[in-house]
Amino acid sequence: xxxxxxxxxxxxxxxxAARAAELPVGRxxxxxxxxxxxRANPAAPVVAVSVQIKMGSRxxxxxxxxxxNYLQAAIVKGTTRHNGGEIAETITGLGGTLSANGDTDYSxxxxxxxxxxxxxxxxxxxxxxxxxxxxPDQVEGEKEFLLARIQKRQDNAATHAFxxxxxxxxxxxxxxxPTLGTRESIPRIDTAAxxxxxxxxxxxxxxxxxxxGEVPAAEVMxxxxxxxxxxxxxxxxxxxxxxxxxPPRASRMVIAQAAQQTQIVTGDLAPRVSDRDYAPxxxxxxVLGGGLAGRLFVELRxxxxxxxxxxxxxxxxxxxxxxxxxxxxxxxxxxGAEQALMKELERIRTTRISDEELRRAKAYLLGxxxxxxxxxxxxxxxxxxxEIVGVGHDFPARYRRAVEVVTANDVLRVARxxxxxxxxxxxxxxxxx
Amino acid sequence: xxxxxxxxxxxxVISARALFVPVLPAHAQAAGxxxxxxxxxxxxxxxxxxxxxxDVVALQVWFRVGGRDEAPDELGLxxxxxxxxxxxxxxxxxxxxxxxxxxxxxxxxxxTSYDFTHFDVVLPADHAAEGIxxxxxxxxxxxxxxxxxxxxxxxxxxxxxLTQDDPDRFLQRRLSEVAYAPTPYGQPVLGTPExxxxxxxxxxxxxxxxxxxxxxxxxxxxxxxxxxxxxxVTERTFGRFTGSAPERAxxxxxxxPGGRVADIPRPEKQAYLGMVWRAPSVAEExxxxxxxxxxxxxxxxxxxxxxxxxxxxxxxxxxxAGYVTRQFGGHVSVTARLDAENLDKAERAxxxxxxxxxxxxxxxxxxxxxxxxxxxxxxxxIETVExxxxxxxxxxxxWTLENELNYLPRLREITAGQxxxxxxxxxxxxxxxxxxxxxxxxxx
Numbered sequence: 001x002x003x004x005x006x007x008x009x010x011x012x013x014x015x016x017a018a019r020a021a022e023l024p025v026g027r028x029x030x031x032x033x034x035x036x037x038x039r040a041n042p043a044a045p046v047v048a049v050s051v052q053i054k055m056g057s058r059x060x061x062x063x064x065x066x067x068x069n070y071l072q073a074a075i076v077k078g079t080t081r082h083n084g085g086e087i088a089e090t091i092t093g094l095g096g097t098l099s100a101n102g103d104t105d106y107s108x109x110x111x112x113x114x115x116x117x118x119x120x121x122x123x124x125x126x127x128x129x130x131x132x133x134x135x136p137d138q139v140e141g142e143k144e145f146l147l148a149r150i151q152k153r154q155d156n157a158a159t160h161a162f163x164x165x166x167x168x169x170x171x172x173x174x175x176x177x178p179t180l181g182t183r184e185s186i187p188r189i190d191t192a193a194x195x196x197x198x199x200x201x202x203x204x205x206x207x208x209x210x211x212x213g214e215v216p217a218a219e220v221m222x223x224x225x226x227x228x229x230x231x232x233x234x235x236x237x238x239x240x241x242x243x244x245x246x247p248p249r250a251s252r253m254v255i256a257q258a259a260q261q262t263q264i265v266t267g268d269l270a271p272r273v274s275d276r277d278y279a280p281x282x283x284x285x286x287v288l289g290g291g292l293a294g295r296l297f298v299e300l301r302x303x304x305x306x307x308x309x310x311x312x313x314x315x316x317x318x319x320x321x322x323x324x325x326x327x328x329x330x331x332x333x334x335x336g337a338e339q340a341l342m343k344e345l346e347r348i349r350t351t352r353i354s355d356e357e358l359r360r361a362k363a364y365l366l367g368x369x370x371x372x373x374x375x376x377x378x379x380x381x382x383x384x385x386x387e388i389v390g391v392g393h394d395f396p397a398r399y400r401r402a403v404e405v406v407t408a409n410d411v412l413r414v415a416r417x418x419x420x421x422x423x424x425x426x427x428x429x430x431x432x433x
Numbered sequence: 434x435x436x437x438x439x440x441x442x443x444x445x446v447i448s449a450r451a452l453f454v455p456v457l458p459a460h461a462q463a464a465g466x467x468x469x470x471x472x473x474x475x476x477x478x479x480x481x482x483x484x485x486x487x488d489v490v491a492l493q494v495w496f497r498v499g500g501r502d503e504a505p506d507e508l509g510l511x512x513x514x515x516x517x518x519x520x521x522x523x524x525x526x527x528x529x530x531x532x533x534x535x536x537x538x539x540x541x542x543x544x545t546s547y548d549f550t551h552f553d554v555v556l557p558a559d560h561a562a563e564g565i566x567x568x569x570x571x572x573x574x575x576x577x578x579x580x581x582x583x584x585x586x587x588x589x590x591x592x593x594x595l596t597q598d599d600p601d602r603f604l605q606r607r608l609s610e611v612a613y614a615p616t617p618y619g620q621p622v623l624g625t626p627e628x629x630x631x632x633x634x635x636x637x638x639x640x641x642x643x644x645x646x647x648x649x650x651x652x653x654x655x656x657x658x659x660x661x662x663x664x665x666v667t668e669r670t671f672g673r674f675t676g677s678a679p680e681r682a683x684x685x686x687x688x689x690p691g692g693r694v695a696d697i698p699r700p701e702k703q704a705y706l707g708m709v710w711r712a713p714s715v716a717e718e719x720x721x722x723x724x725x726x727x728x729x730x731x732x733x734x735x736x737x738x739x740x741x742x743x744x745x746x747x748x749x750x751x752x753x754a755g756y757v758t759r760q761f762g763g764h765v766s767v768t769a770r771l772d773a774e775n776l777d778k779a780e781r782a783x784x785x786x787x788x789x790x791x792x793x794x795x796x797x798x799x800x801x802x803x804x805x806x807x808x809x810x811x812x813x814x815i816e817t818v819e820x821x822x823x824x825x826x827x828x829x830x831x832w833t834l835e836n837e838l839n840y841l842p843r844l845r846e847i848t849a850g851q852x853x854x855x856x857x858x859x860x861x862x863x864x865x866x867x868x869x870x871x872x873x874x875x876x877x
Contacts, residue, residue: 046812046816085735092806112813114805149750152701261595293532302581328595367538368540370489374486
């Protein structure tokens with residue numbers, strides 16, 4: 001199964017660091033500001049790369065919503081040297097994949113290959129990032145596919161509920177915009193706009209390359225230097241000041257859409273990765289919705305059978321991020337499930353968790369984080385991501401310590417701070433007669 | 434990473450790809466070694482391999498029972514067992530198993546297919562013995578608490594609904610049911626709401642006692658462990674079971690799916706097209722050629738269907754081909770998401786690509802690229818111990834471990850000519866079943 005599940009595609013789960021020994025990471029900031037991270041990992045004969053760029057919907061408006069993701073979709077469609085078909089053939093020949101997408105605060109080009117092709121993979125990645133063609137027919141050709149993806153997100157009950165939730169939570173702030181854009185914005189974006197956006201954001205000081213795999217680290221570093229050192233910024237740099245988010249008020253919104261399940265999304269603003277509350281909020285997330293022994297799963301599914309899916313997400317990449325609980329319930333149970341969920345959220349805001357719950361949550365948090373970081377694709381992503389959000393690739397070790405010292409009182413404090421007031425979106429299938 | 438076993442459990446779509454193992458290169462020595470296989474006197478098979486890429490261990494118990502073993506009044510019981518086994522045993526009260534696994538930082542998951550059911554945990558390697566004891570306990574001592582069963586019944590009914598909400602998964606399921614009906618491979622793995630609602634504790638316990646016997650069990654352990662120690666723990670747990678396996682019913686020949694069609698109205702505004710052909714089972718000679726052929730046809734953005742039907746003709750937003758092998762059957766599916774007005778044109782375009790491959794065969798470049806893809810799929814599989822363990826468990830329950838270990842070398846011997854022959858043999862232009870999801874109320 002190579003496609004991510006819809007929720008995974010939508011949400012970043014960023015748990016804590018681990019017991020696994022950390023392999024050494026080489027880091028170099030080139031004189032043009034471009035950062036390279038390399039991790040040699042002998043576990044399997046594969047390699048993964050992640051190029052992350054400080055570019056995303058955070059800098060967009062309703063008029064050009066989705067332009068970052070659109071740019072990423074077009075960037076794999078052709079360079080000044082190769083067309084999209086040739087690129088696709090080449091990467092298949094390396095036993096890998098290459099794709100690009102836009103997000104809120106950063107966008108990514110990512111690739112994998114058999115380790116013996118690391119040089120080819122790196123070269124191809126650099127070619128995409130540095131020499132995109134953006135031919136008008138390639139750019140226009142993506143439009144229809146993007147509109148189809150937007151439609152798919154709206155057709156899907158869960159993704160539709162999530163998108164509506166973010167729009168409500170962040171209001172008119174760019175964080176409330178869908179990263180894919182809208183049916184109105186996408187048709188208005190032309191090639192010239194894409195090229196201008198590229199010049200503005202693809203600047204060496206805004207970019208990080210991470211490589212993880214069975215590779216010779218020094219040679220990879222030298223090759224990365226050779227490829228990315230000539231890169232120069234052109235055009236005017238974007239303004240990185242984030243407009244403040246207006247604190248949301250408690251609200252509840254209902255949307256009607258045909259679906260087999262009632263979807264409930266509720267949550268509030270939350271800290272970012274660099275915040276001191278990051279670790280306690282991760283523990284809070286795990287107490288509530290982490291694993292099969294998490295509170296919401298045990299109470300709402302195992303004990304009361306009110307919901308099929310119930311989980312908590314902490315999405316810390318934005319500033320401010322968001323903390324939310326998602327639940328899918330049979331339509332007949334919808335109302336009861338929502339009430340029971342609210343009761344659980346009230347309980348965690350008012351009553352300190354037990355030592356045993358705290359212990360399980362920490363162990364599970366650290367354990368899943370260790371497991372999530374075993375593949376090279378995830379490693380490359382984590383390395384680049386921690387660098388781009390400014391906490392550094394050595395963040396996992398510090399983070400692990402931060403999780404270990406979280407107390408039950410800390411969890412109570414952050415529950416009070418970040419689980420009220422709640423913004424709630426309920427997607428209900430229309431009543432059948 | 435999908436956090437809940439229940440979201441993943443119906444892994445009815447498992448490609449032969451999951452089975453690739455190349456000639457283990459120098460590398461395998463670095464990470465571990467070849468798997469060791471041992472059969473205990475009670476019939477339990479143990480497959481174990483040392484693999485020290487990280488300090489965790491994958492422990493999986495596989496049972497040779499699944500959707501295909503269910504009588505008409507038992508539909509969904511294998512899957513219900515999957516839900517109930519982690520619930521509790523005589524000595525482990527409800528909830529304690531999940532707390533134990535997660536309390537040491539581990540994870541659990543379970544899957545039901547037509548040919549097998551398996552229960553997986555990944556734990557820090559120093560908890561391997563506890564993990565084996567746990568799996569041995571749930572293998573024979575599950576209690577099926579009435580209250581737990583009643584709750585889980587609701588969960589499974591919810592799961593049926595949830596699957597319908599996901600068009601991609603639902604399409605795969607419907608395709609498989611349409612293609613294989615009325616044989617056991619066409620039965621619904623999740624069962625029917627009527628059977629699930631009426632299921633009693635006694636029925637479930639009877640099914641469990643009948644099928645969860647040592648000769649039906651395979652324990653796979655891969656990770657930072659000492660195989661000798663694992664064998665000792667297994668001997669005093671799984672090695673001391675009693676009971677003999679029931680005869681598995683002989684499987685009827687796989688029906689010809691040709692001409693079977695189903696149009697299903699759906700709330701999505703986009704349409705879905707699914708086409709499915711009969712293909713070799715794991716044991717058949719042509720499995721390798723068909724696998725490579727499927728890669729060439731629709732596995733990547735540079736595959737023929739992507740280039741021809743998506744990029745050039747612009748008829749679909751996504752298209753892919755997949756090969757699903759079962760012990761006694763197999764199918765290749767082509768699935769696409771598209772505008773409803775293109776349904777007929779896209780179907781004809783797929784057939785045109787199939788015909789082209791039949792007439793012109795595949796090129797040497799395509800063959801080599803497909804081989805690299807196969808090798809890469811394996812290499813990415815073994816990044817995690819559970820990935821490798823799953824390859825072994827599936828091979829042991831539906832095929833043989835030895836065949837699995839020789840799969841890639843055999844793949845390398847396949848010629849372009851053999852692939853063309855397989856295309857002509859299996860992908861007849863009228864020999865496919867078709868399922869379409871059509872937007873309700875004339876949505877565009």
